[in-house]
Amino acid sequence: MAAVELPDGEVVEAQDMTGLELAQAQGVDAVAMVADGQLCDVRDRLPATGRIRLVTAEDPLALEVLRHSAAHVLAHAVRRLFPDVKLAIGPAIRDGFYYDFEFPEPPRSEDLERIEQEMGKIVKEDLPIERVELPKAEAVELLRRGGEVYKQELLDDLQQREISFYKQGEFIDLCRGPHILSTGGVRHFKLMDLAGAYWRGDAERTMLTRIYGTVFPSREGLKEHLRRLEEARRRDHRVLGPQLELFSINNEDIGAGLVLWHPKGARVRQELEDFWVREHYRHGYQLVRSPHIGRARLWERSGHLEFYREGMYSPLNVEGQEFYLKPMNCPFHIDIYNSRTHSWRELPVRYAELGTVYRYERSGVLHGLLRVRGFTQDDAHIICRPDQVEEEIRSTLRFALHMLRTAGFSEFAVYLSTRPAKFVGEPERWDLATEALRRAVQAEEMRYEVKEGDGAFYGPKIDIDVADSLGRAWQLTTIQFDFNLPERFDMSYTGEDGHLHRPYMIHRALYGALERFVGILIEHYGGAFPPWLAPVQAVVLPVTEEQIPYSEAVAAQLTAEGVRAEAWGRAGKTLRWLIRQAQLQKVPYMLVVGPREAEEGKVALRLRTGEDLGPQEVEEIAARIEQAARSRTAEL
């Protein structure tokens, strides 16, 4: 007997029937069921024992099923309009679904509308979605007749004897399921985009056309989703960057993926860097600096030319010698370490550098500040003894969280990546390092997830993702062991025993890259930086032209007290206009001065939040801003 939980919580016993039959008997509108946490088709037979849950369309778990069915409706519509398309795959994804097709003629973006309309018809027709099981030989024959070369390839990989298809009206598709019961359930959908996608993600193979869409059980769900997309668009750092005069990047003369930091963006970055430098000194790091280029032999020795050449800029030739722009800082730091011998007593050595590197990224993957070709890593290399490894990882984790929390993030996800199939170094070292990583996260009481075999070929690692204000995850911190470079550069220290030993080396970046980090911060804060990062902290706004001299005096006084303040008064500009400008520039503090304030030597404080705090002494306001900046809170 299987115990089946109904959506209202009631549990009934059932056997020898399908989930669908039970649902119909119970008058339940089930679209899927969950057995052992696995989503499965409600058309399946109930298992003999175990606990099953029937899921309705409203259940969040059903969303995946709905999306997958929507992908079929999309394929159905495309097949009707373009009978010669070949179908590839059409899964549910995080925000919706897609389907990959091979079109005889690539469709144009205008075709999306037609396809959407046809999908609407199929939904209205409310075609029952049925499952058809075929013996493998028949399945092969069916796909062969239809000329479905991609589906045939998928079928070749399947081991089962019975192959499932799903059929709705005249449309049939090889599919694992599960699916909702009829096309009528796919009401609130929208096609989002058209894109190219290689078959199986392989650039060597055919370029297919991918159509993206999204679908929700309710109109409100769809509207809310579109609203969130709009909100993300409003916070897009590529839009806010130029608007807030932070940076520019689309300059044909300079080159793709190369960033110009304008004064305000440079100020934000400078504040971050100042903080970063101070904290690194406080945490026992030594700062070093290294050049932007190095001779070919350096990169030969490091192995970069052998394994990372794709990612490097072409060499420069100077006086018959080849130089490369650095894609990483590590070889330089190692060279500093190797410039003399080291005793076991002086480890750990921690070298840190805001090191600007250049990497060749394929033109199509560049994206604002988030993916660029020239960027500054907040890099460091920790060189230590085996007995120090665990404590180094622990303190680095604490340090990372401190840096991320200060920047305004409070939700983290930690991932531990272990040894991959192809690796260098001794397994014993891998084990020690991996265990040290594991014990360190446990000791810090951080929840973490293991990504088995996902480490780099040269060592295991821990990555930290943060969630921003819209709940999006960004990978920032990475802490990686390296068993490759210490060998290649023959790094050593003299142990207590008087012999030379190979040290452990850990690469780590906390923010990742300054460019990317600032991009993420812009989106996280929607451009409204906390006082310590705001490029302009306060603007003084005169009510009439009469108060311009006074407003300038106030700004000068604040500047003298260390506040980033500007006087914005201009002939002919009303207070309303000035406030609007300040709001658009997201300046945290607006200091209004009219005749009354000028008379009393005060200013009226208005916050970016719209709050009006009335007249105050200038010193009072300076103290307030300094306090907010010093504490690095987001509070104004």
Add this chain to the structure above:
RNA sequence: GCCGGCGUAGCUCAGCAGGCAGAGCAGCGGUUUCGUAAACCGCAGGUCGGAGGUUCAAGUCCUCCCGCCGGCUCCA
């Protein structure tokens, strides 16, 4: 790199099927002297991303290049 979309004034965009390059904002000049998200009037501003080509005529059509945007296994 590849597929699709795009590039018109500093910014946002209009310019339909080739036929004299437009608007709003910003800028500049003036008027207004104004109390918490856009006062009013005027002026100036463009090798239509670049280079070729088709045409009597190209912002518009074709080719190449540059740059930007969405995407390129979240696997039936």
